[in-house]
Amino acid sequence: MLFYSLKSQGFAGPAMASLTVRQLDEKLKKQLRLRAARNGRSVEDEVRTILRGAASDTDAFPAPTESEPPGIAPAAKTDAKQVLLVIGGGIAAYKSLDLIRRLRERGVAVRVVMTDAAQKFITPLSVGALAGEHPFLDLFDAKSEFDVGHIRLARDTDLVVVAPATADLMAKLANGHADDLASAVLLATDQKILLAPAMNPQMWANKATRRNLAQLVADGVAIVGPNSGEMAESGEAGLGRMAEPLEIVAAAGALLVHASGALAGVRMLVTSGPTHEPIDPVRYIANRSSGKQGHAIAEAAARAGAAVTLISGPVNVPDPPGVTVVKVESARDMLAAVETALPADVAIFAAAVADWRTAASSREKIKKTGKGTPDLALVENPDILATVAHRKAKRPKLVIGFAAETEHVVEHARQKLARKACDWILANDVSPETGIMGGDSNTIHLVTRNGVEHWPPQSKSQVAAALIQRIAATLGGQK
Ligand code: C5P
Numbered sequence: 001m002l003f004y005s006l007k008s009q010g011f012a013g014p015a016m017a018s019l020t021v022r023q024l025d026e027k028l029k030k031q032l033r034l035r036a037a038r039n040g041r042s043v044e045d046e047v048r049t050i051l052r053g054a055a056s057d058t059d060a061f062p063a064p065t066e067s068e069p070p071g072i073a074p075a076a077k078t079d080a081k082q083v084l085l086v087i088g089g090g091i092a093a094y095k096s097l098d099l100i101r102r103l104r105e106r107g108v109a110v111r112v113v114m115t116d117a118a119q120k121f122i123t124p125l126s127v128g129a130l131a132g133e134h135p136f137l138d139l140f141d142a143k144s145e146f147d148v149g150h151i152r153l154a155r156d157t158d159l160v161v162v163a164p165a166t167a168d169l170m171a172k173l174a175n176g177h178a179d180d181l182a183s184a185v186l187l188a189t190d191q192k193i194l195l196a197p198a199m200n201p202q203m204w205a206n207k208a209t210r211r212n213l214a215q216l217v218a219d220g221v222a223i224v225g226p227n228s229g230e231m232a233e234s235g236e237a238g239l240g241r242m243a244e245p246l247e248i249v250a251a252a253g254a255l256l257v258h259a260s261g262a263l264a265g266v267r268m269l270v271t272s273g274p275t276h277e278p279i280d281p282v283r284y285i286a287n288r289s290s291g292k293q294g295h296a297i298a299e300a301a302a303r304a305g306a307a308v309t310l311i312s313g314p315v316n317v318p319d320p321p322g323v324t325v326v327k328v329e330s331a332r333d334m335l336a337a338v339e340t341a342l343p344a345d346v347a348i349f350a351a352a353v354a355d356w357r358t359a360a361s362s363r364e365k366i367k368k369t370g371k372g373t374p375d376l377a378l379v380e381n382p383d384i385l386a387t388v389a390h391r392k393a394k395r396p397k398l399v400i401g402f403a404a405e406t407e408h409v410v411e412h413a414r415q416k417l418a419r420k421a422c423d424w425i426l427a428n429d430v431s432p433e434t435g436i437m438g439g440d441s442n443t444i445h446l447v448t449r450n451g452v453e454h455w456p457p458q459s460k461s462q463v464a465a466a467l468i469q470r471i472a473a474t475l476g477g478q479k
Pocket residue numbers: 271331349350351352353354355381382383384385386400401402403404416
């Protein structure tokens with residue numbers, strides 16, 4: 001049964017009603033199912049993600065209020081954010097007109113570059129009317145080179161958004177081409193780039209596009225969408241529709257907020273979730289970690305402006321917005337991903353890494369032979385936290401571990417702090433009666449070399465916020 005209760009997700013208020021997905025109209029349900037399938041989530045999780053996104057969007061990047069009616073806002077205030085919007089040549093370009101409008105409604109100044117192909121779909125006149133200034137069209141336009149120049153165009157902005165990002169524009173950016181104004185600007189910018197890909201599903205699935213996408217993600221380019229649904233070509237459907245303007249606005253808003261948060265410029269690495277240690281191709285050793293605490297920390301850090309890499313074991317919680325997520329299975333994969341993600345200023349090890357793995361995992365499924373049980377000899381996994389904390393080179397300034405204990409919580413955490421050479425340990429009691437493992441709240445004892453602080457019981461996102469505040473204060477004090 002599809003059922004999703006707002007109350008159960010902490011949105012409860014005295015007059016808060018429950019919402020049943022069944023009550024939604026068929027079209028919306030279909031869209032939700034498509035979105036959920038595309039993101040590998042249950043419909044309930046998808047709804048939760050959308051609500052969270054909407055709630056956080058309201059905080060981070062508010063839409064106009066009643067006193068500030070929707071419509072084309074006057075040109076940006078002096079402290080307003082500036083977005084450089086690159087419009088590529090695809091049918092989705094018509095949605096970019098709405099995107100300009102939505103950004104400007106929120107007080108963001110929008111400057112536009114259009115590719116030649118974009119001008120086949122929408123006109124510079126429409127773009128200029130909505131943006132409040134003429135779009136830039138030509139790399140060799142003497143007038144605009146004199147006025148602004150492509151280098152200034154690329155730099156005098158807080159964010160570059162490419163919508164629609166065509167397969168061709170993605171290929172150019174991934175390979176460093178600069179043979180027109182759009183690609184030259186993308187190569188010259190020192191600001192964050194957000195791509196909203198839009199193309200036919202076959203083009204999106206093509207190996208070349210996959211390679212380019214992987215390269216762009218590795219280069220730190222942010223991506224929103226594409227969504228699943230019908231294409232402009234009749235009878236074509238699948239993954240490739242450009243994200244809706246408001247989804248792009250939300251993603252842009254998160255990136256713009258990052259630039260001014262308490263952890264702006266801080267590189268942070270977070271591990272989260274359990275690890276799965278294979279016994280054979282179908283069986284594994286695991287634990288009950290949900291990843292909720294680690295993911296909440298990554299999300300809070302990103303909100304505070306940190307550039308966050310989250311290395312996650314297999315979990316059922318959604319990827320936090322604005323975070324680079326690396327998905328791994330085993331402890332050894334996690335260690336390799338952590339080492340690749342260094343250097344970082346802060347590393348937080350919230351993953352419940354399996355202490356042991358089988359000495360040899362079988363390539364084939366182990367069969368019952370009737371001659372007794374298989375020999376599952378165990379060997380110890382690498383200790384990722386201790387390995388990083390003991391590093392001479394590339395040791396993060398602040399290495400933070402967790403200690404999940406069922407007895408002598410603080411005493412064991414103190415021993416871990418010393419043995420693993422980390423700076424702080426957040427200790428918690430994970431005895432089944434506490435409900436912490438897999439639950440939504442946590443009671444933390446922060447153990448540092450200077451002593452112990454006992455934090456009150458609070459939600460995992462409150463723990464995350466408190467930790468991030470603490471880290472920002474500590475890094476601020478070290479400057
Ligand atoms: O499992 P243990 O209680 O020792 O975990 C304490 C801390 O060490 C946690 O922060 C956990 O993420 C980290 N750890 C790790 N690699 C391991 C075991 C634990 O990074 N193999």
